[in-house]
Amino acid sequence: MRDVPLADLARWKIGGPAPAYAKAGSEEELRALLAEVGGGPVLVLGRGANVLIADDGPGAAVLQLEGEFAGHELLEGTIRFGAGALISAVVQTARRAGRSGLWILEAVPGTMGGALRMNAGTAEEGIWDRSLWADAMWPDGTTRRVTRGEVRPRYRAIDLETEAIFLRGELEAPPGDPDAVEEEHRRRRESKLRAQVYDQPTCGSTWKNPEPPAPSAWQLVDRVGMRGERRGGAQISAKHANFIVNLGDARAQDVIDLLIETRQRVLHETGIALEPEIQFWGFPDEVLRDVGAAR
Ligand SMILES: Cc1cc2nc3c(=O)[nH]c(=O)nc-3n(C[C@H](O)[C@H](O)[C@H](O)COP(=O)(O)OP(=O)(O)OC[C@H]3O[C@@H](n4cnc5c(N)ncnc54)[C@H](O)[C@@H]3O)c2cc1C
Incomplete structure (x- = not known):
């Protein structure tokens, strides 16, 4: 089409x-x-x-x-999934079966393929810390199995050519105490729903947290007075300063304006160069440079 x-x-x-x-x-x-x-x-x-x-x-x-990419199945001690499967569906299966560890993806929207690419998870742990392998296809149609050792996962990033398309993967999901597993999921879900924005269009955390002991991204945005700032239809959430919400008619340029201003102010006032967590599609190099997105 x-x-x-x-x-x-x-x-x-x-x-x-x-x-x-x-x-x-x-x-x-x-x-x-x-x-x-x-x-x-x-x-x-x-x-x-x-x-x-x-x-x-x-x-x-x-x-x-x-x-075939949208399904997932529970195996002995693991979960195998297609890259198009919803994270929420995979997490729900683990939670209901009393399997441990998938709570790091509790209340994370998106697909398992997106999670593999982003090494999604918490500040401390990403999906690759629990992944056994993932299959990927390259533009020439060849496929290959990649493992944790090869992709060298780190905070919201992996080392794998961006043109590689994840097809499927398998995650450790050992049996746990069902009540403890349920409690861990519930606790994490409630804390995310309390602190973050789920009732407006957002892309979650805009900036990566800088290396400790630097303050976290939301604290830096707050410190430079950008919480609640609005450009066009986009606004830095009053609830969570690291989220940008679309108030209804936001354009990408509105979000870019907020990103550039926030980054400049933080750099000027604290010397810290924020790096975006979100991905950018279709922007010229100078915009990517101004928002701090490495090419
Ligand atoms: C309210 C909210 C809360 C969030 N909380 C968290 C959180 O706690 N932790 C966290 O890590 N993230 C969080 N996020 C961010 C987001 O949910 C994750 O990054 C998620 O993994 C994105 O998945 P997606 O399928 O939507 O990816 P997309 O946004 O569609 O894509 C993201 C990137 O992954 C690539 N990609 C997607 N599928 C594939 C594939 N099959 N193969 C190769 N590359 C692929 C895309 O090309 C793009 O570069 C949150 C977002 C929101 C809106």
Whole structure:
């Protein structure tokens, strides 16, 4: 499909159309789609819970995973999942079965593929700390199994070419005490719902937390007086200063304006260069530089 609007597919409800868009339900379909694009850039969209799409669109073909990529199954001591499976569904299965450890993904929106790419989790632990392996496909259609040792996971990042598309993976999920597992999930969920923003379009934490002992990102945003600031239809949440919300008609440029101003003020007043956690699709290099997104 050509010129497909993406805003409704992304959590922020922001972004222009994709020049080409398709869904892949199997490895063969995915391989065929990649061949059609002929080595050109392809972006995989999960649920858009961590991506800002430019007002003019991402400037590359976009695909989403469905069909055989959307399932997950509980195995002995592990959970195997497709990269298009919802994080919430996988977490729910672990929680109900009394399996340990998946609480690090409690109340994290998006897909397992997005979680693998972002090394999603808590400040202390990411999904790769519990991953046994993941299969990925490269633009030439070849697939390969990658492991924790190879991707060298760190806080909200991994070392793997950005063109690699995760297909599926397997996570440790050992049996635990069911009541203790349930309690851990409940506690973490309640604390996230209390502190963070789930009732407005956002992409979660905008900035990565700087290395301790530096203050956390929300404290820095607060310190420079940006909490509650609004540009166009985008606002730094009054509830959580590291979240930016779309008040209804925000454009990507509004978010960019808030990011640039926040980053400049924090740099000027504290000497700390904030680095965004969110991903950027379709922006020119100078914008990426101004928001601190490394290329
Ligand atoms: C309210 C809220 C709370 C949040 N809390 C947390 C939290 O506690 N911890 C945390 O880590 N994150 C959190 N996030 C951020 C977000 O939920 C995670 O980053 C999540 O993993 C994004 O998944 P997604 O499928 O929506 O990815 P997308 O936003 O669609 O994509 C993000 C990146 O992953 C890539 N990607 C997606 N699928 C694949 C694939 N199959 N193969 C290769 N690359 C892929 C995309 O190309 C893009 O670069 C939160 C977000 C919100 C809105």
